[in-house]
Amino acid sequence: DTGVSQDPRHKITKRGQNVTFRCDPISEHNRLYWYRQTLGQGPEFLTYFQNEAQLEKSRLLSDRFSAERPKGSFSTLEIQRTEQGDSAMYLCASSWNRGDTDTQYFGPGTRLTVL
Amino acid sequence: ILNVEQSPQSLHVQEGDSTNFTCSFPSSNFYALHWYRWETAKSPEALFVMTLNGDEKKKGRISATLNTKEGYSYLYIKGSQPEDSATYLCASYSGGGADGLTFGKGTHLIIQP
Numbered sequence: 480d481t482g483v484s485q486d487p488r489h490k491i492t493k494r495g496q497n498v499t500f501r502c503d504p505i506s507e508h509n510r511l512y513w514y515r516q517t518l519g520q521g522p523e524f525l526t527y528f529q530n531e532a533q534l535e536k537s538r539l540l541s542d543r544f545s546a547e548r549p550k551g552s553f554s555t556l557e558i559q560r561t562e563q564g565d566s567a568m569y570l571c572a573s574s575w576n577r578g579d580t581d582t583q584y585f586g587p588g589t590r591l592t593v594l
Numbered sequence: 595i596l597n598v599e600q601s602p603q604s605l606h607v608q609e610g611d612s613t614n615f616t617c618s619f620p621s622s623n624f625y626a627l628h629w630y631r632w633e634t635a636k637s638p639e640a641l642f643v644m645t646l647n648g649d650e651k652k653k654g655r656i657s658a659t660l661n662t663k664e665g666y667s668y669l670y671i672k673g674s675q676p677e678d679s680a681t682y683l684c685a686s687y688s689g690g691g692a693d694g695l696t697f698g699k700g701t702h703l704i705i706q707p
Contacts, residue, residue, distance in 0.1 A: 512694060514694070514695075519699065521600075521683055521697030521699045521700055522683070522685075522695075525694075526694075535694065570638070580643060580645055581643070582640045582643055583628070583695065584637075584640060585630070585637045585639075587637045588637070
């Protein structure tokens, strides 16, 4: 299967700990997106990369969040000093070119629970 | 800030019946409207990307229409089957030049045998 993969699928952590998630996009896709979904809401855009360049960040992405895509392939999303409000499903998506008119293909998500 | 609304929030349909639900979005600065189906424990699955007013797209028993002038899209499912049970999300292009999609909260569809 050559779809988008995410690791881990589930993460439970204690408040104040740091966590890191990984996303492997579809190999020929040059755009990679991170979204967050909280209970009862639709996914909310966090940030995206064109190759290795991070081109857009949402206001939702506080300074405790950082994302990288070092070689334009996989990406990591790190949350420092986690808070209970960070509990959510973190989704990654990739697309070939334009995210508005090109289909974004999603991974299965990482579900984070902060105790 | 783009506001994408979906209705109803949840829907119970008898197997074999047809159903439809709505996505509304601001019509100004419209670029594209995306529909996804999201089953529990799986990845959201892309159904359609629609860009032109009057667009109608079909995939098996599922079809969608788009009205960009009034800012709405309908998703139709003909002859519902248990495997159609899922959350259906629509998403529009964020305002301000960002390439992230703005999603609605989804319609949770349950097909009853």
